[in-house]
Amino acid sequence: MKKFILLVSMLFGISTLGFPQSFEDFQNYSFPNNGKKNILILISDEIPSFNDVKNEFINSIQGDYNYFAVNFKGDKKYVEQTLEAIKQKNVNLVVVIGSMALESVVGKLDTPILFSMVIDYKKFGVDKYKNIAGISVVLPSESIFYNLKALIPNISKVGIICSDKYFKEFLENDSKNLQTIGIELKPYFISSPNDFKNAFYSASKETDILWMVPDTVVLNKDNISFFLQESLNSYIPNVVFSENFVIAGGFFSVSLSYPSIGSQLGIMVRKILEDKEIPSNIGIVPPVGTFTAINKKYLGKMKFSINEFMLGSIDKVIE
Structure with a gap:
């Protein structure tokens, strides 16, 4: 569990950014009687990326719906009272952001539920419920390597250090799909973080x-630091999770x-509330929109040349 929390914090960037609404605020709140439908936003914790999702969601529905946001701040203390309040306050749809918020409502409400920013949503059995739809946080591998192939056309063999279980669960099907764009995934299976360095040298x-x-069986803080530092020192081309990891090497x-x-x-809210689509018919959909980043320190020093024209399409170049 500690490994998982570490990885999530590194992926999403935990900080002390606050949200003004609390359960007490919601308990004392009444949605306006203006004929608009009511949406409750439940947020698991104070994480900047969660706030980005919430803010843009609010921008997208502003003026069309009534809404209220509650941040649990990582504490399950008020979950039961929140569920009771949802049933009493004529909430037409619940948007949940993060794992804790999703866990709090799955199987406990008949109200339509939309979730996002949940890495491990499958463990909650969301596909069993007709009132749940969501957005996966897993980018299709084709999206990642389509962007990369445009930048480095000559790459074909991709090394992955992971456990056998992770590969079978998350990458086996992707491996077949990637072959259509000329990418071969070559896994280096290990069962302990202690074997990471040897696998890294072989794969490189x-x-x-x-x-x-993000396989927590093989990754820990030391291995992440080693991967980033050794790759930068030797200019070994690599793909990492996010801009923060590019900044780190x-x-x-x-x-x-x-x-x-x-x-x-x-x-998705409009599909459910206006078009009357059943959430389960929408299902769990992949995310749209990506953000690309590249570390300029590698350019001209790797064994592969870069398509200079494509550099202009990168969202952020780290100096």
Whole structure:
């Protein structure tokens, strides 16, 4: 669990950014009687990316719906009271952001639920409920490597250090799909973080580029630091989770655009509340919109040349 929390905090950037609404505020709040439908936004914790999603979602529905946001701040203390308040306050739809908020409502409400920013949504059995739809935080591998191939056309063999379980669950099907764009995934299976360095050296010699995947069986803080530092020192091309990892020494990232997820939630709300679509018929959809970043320190020093023309399409170049 500690490894998982560490990885989530690094992926999403935990900070002390605050939200003004609390359960007590919601308990004392009444939605306006203006004929508009009411939306409750439940946020798991004080994480900047969660705030980005929330803000853009609110922008996308502003004026069309009544809304109120409650941040649990990582504390389940008021979950039961919040559920009771939802039933009493004529909430037409609940938007949940983050795992704790999703766990709090799954199987406990008949109200339509939309979720986002949940890495491990499958463990909550959301596909069993007709009132739940959501947005996955997993970018399709084709999206990542389509962007990368445009930048480095000559790469073909991608090394991945992971557990056998992770590969079978998350990457086996992707491996077949990536072959259609000329990418071969070559996994280096390990069962302990202690074996990470040896696998790294083997993969860096035998493949064109390394892909860091969020497998908590093999990744810990030390291995992440080693991967980033050793890659930068030797100019080994690599793909990492996000811009923050590029800043820390990685080469290239294709990550979620959090404002785009907020806008996507707004579109899904309208499908449910206006077009009367059943949430389960919408299902769990991939995220739209990406954010690309590249580390300029690698340019001209790797074994592969860069398509200079495509650099202009990168969202952020880290100096």
